[in-house]
Amino acid sequence: MLAEIDVAIIGAGVIGLATAGEIAQRKTEVFVFEKNHSFGLETSSRHSEVIHAGIYYPEDSLKTKLCVAGKSLLYELCEKHNIAYKKTGKIIVAVDENKISWLEELCEQGRQNGVDDLVLLSRMELKKLEPNIEARAGLLSPSSGILDSYTLLKFLYSQAREKGVEFAFGTEVVGIEKMGAKYRVEIRDREGISAFISRVVINAAGLNSDRIARLAGIDVAKAGYRLHYCKGEYFSLSSKYRNLVSRLIYPTPEQAGHGIHVTPGLDGRVRLGPDARYVEAIDYGVDETQGEAFYNSAKRFLPHLELEDLAPESAGIRPKLQGPGEGFRDFVITHEEKAGFHGLINLIGIESPGLTAAPAIARYVGRMAAELFD
Ligand SMILES: Cc1cc2nc3c(=O)[nH]c(=O)nc-3n(C[C@H](O)[C@H](O)[C@H](O)COP(=O)(O)OP(=O)(O)OC[C@H]3O[C@@H](n4cnc5c(N)ncnc54)[C@H](O)[C@@H]3O)c2cc1C
Numbered sequence: 001m002l003a004e005i006d007v008a009i010i011g012a013g014v015i016g017l018a019t020a021g022e023i024a025q026r027k028t029e030v031f032v033f034e035k036n037h038s039f040g041l042e043t044s045s046r047h048s049e050v051i052h053a054g055i056y057y058p059e060d061s062l063k064t065k066l067c068v069a070g071k072s073l074l075y076e077l078c079e080k081h082n083i084a085y086k087k088t089g090k091i092i093v094a095v096d097e098n099k100i101s102w103l104e105e106l107c108e109q110g111r112q113n114g115v116d117d118l119v120l121l122s123r124m125e126l127k128k129l130e131p132n133i134e135a136r137a138g139l140l141s142p143s144s145g146i147l148d149s150y151t152l153l154k155f156l157y158s159q160a161r162e163k164g165v166e167f168a169f170g171t172e173v174v175g176i177e178k179m180g181a182k183y184r185v186e187i188r189d190r191e192g193i194s195a196f197i198s199r200v201v202i203n204a205a206g207l208n209s210d211r212i213a214r215l216a217g218i219d220v221a222k223a224g225y226r227l228h229y230c231k232g233e234y235f236s237l238s239s240k241y242r243n244l245v246s247r248l249i250y251p252t253p254e255q256a257g258h259g260i261h262v263t264p265g266l267d268g269r270v271r272l273g274p275d276a277r278y279v280e281a282i283d284y285g286v287d288e289t290q291g292e293a294f295y296n297s298a299k300r301f302l303p304h305l306e307l308e309d310l311a312p313e314s315a316g317i318r319p320k321l322q323g324p325g326e327g328f329r330d331f332v333i334t335h336e337e338k339a340g341f342h343g344l345i346n347l348i349g350i351e352s353p354g355l356t357a358a359p360a361i362a363r364y365v366g367r368m369a370a371e372l373f374d
Contacts, residue, residue, distance in 0.1 A: 046316030090144035232274025
């Protein structure tokens with residue numbers, strides 16, 4: 001007879017880790033399956049480490065609600081558990097006169113979203129705050145910040161372990177079959193293929209989450225769950241740019257991302273990126289030839305920048321539900337009851353602001369899971 005568990009979570013990124021800890025609080029037996037040898041080795045360690053305020057997305061979207069709630073929870077968590085962070089603030093800059101009205105609209109959008117501390121800045125006010133930045137105007141978001149995301153992941157992992165969560169690393173989920181009210185989950189590890197039964201399956205598989213949904217029997221095309229990979233590369237700036245800016249500096253957004261921004265690290269180092277380019281396959285290499293495009297983009301508001309000060313650094317891949325040129329898509333976080341899959345919870349398209357939203361996503365999924373055990 002196959003072993004039986006309460007909850008199987010697929011993926012030990014920030015979402016799987018936070019969700020596991022949340023659900024295990026209710027004395028539910030939780031197992032996390034991760035194909036890599038450790039936690040957080042994919043998208044959750046390949047991002048900007050920015051705590052977003054929740055300005056950009058439609059007011060009633062999950063992206064906004066979970067980002068705004070997650071931001072507060074994340075700051076509390078960092079403060080309480082000694083996870084390094086800094087509420088640096090962020091300025092979105094309009095490099096051309098014709099982008100100023102866009103900043104005003106964004107300010108209005110942010111306020112509607114509950115981000116009530118936004119301030120529009122004139123050229124002079126911006127210059128006073130950030131003397132090295134050149135732009136026509138700015139929008140200051142004081143509640144944006146940066147954090148040490150590795151320490152956050154380590155904390156979420158340890159906390160989940162303390163609550164009794166079991167982790168199986170080097171274990172890939174390769175099959176999910178609905179069997180009555182439960183699921184037969186097939187895994188592949190060093191010893192080969194084996195299976196177990198789980199009452200609830202939570203798909204937090206990031207870039208693979210559409211495939212996991214398909215494995216479980218969901219019609220991914222019909223549900224609109226097919227993911228598109230959108231790569232974002234980073235270039236670091238040489239040490240002479242340490243402490244070049246005190247805040248995060250973002251240009252007005254580009255089609256698939258927030259625009260190549262300037263991110264100061266907790267140690268004062270400065271990075272440029274990410275750009276946004278749709279790709280077919282997962283490849284984390286950085287294309288050195290993109291350096292010039294980064295330089296040209298950042299030079300618009302960082303006039304002292306020199307091309308030779310840029311060095312290729314790292315890359316991440318966004319799991320996007322919208323393909324090139326398509327409109328806004330929200331996070332999918334759904335109990336698939338209506339599709340006939342009671343006990344299957346899918347999290348698909350958890351791109352930015354997924355890191356910020358993670359503690360709020362964990363609570364949201366925790367409530368869904370709790371209903372299944374009531
Ligand atoms: C370039 C870039 C910049 C970003 N910047 C920010 C930012 O500044 N602020 C912010 O809030 N958000 C940001 N994000 C978004 C944020 O990084 C993600 O939303 C978040 O990390 C997603 O976490 P996850 O756990 O869903 O995915 P992942 O971290 O990818 O975790 C999924 C896990 O599932 C595992 N897995 C997949 N398939 C299987 C299987 N079959 N069996 C077992 N395990 C499996 C994978 O190995 C992986 O470890 C950024 C993203 C990118 C790409």
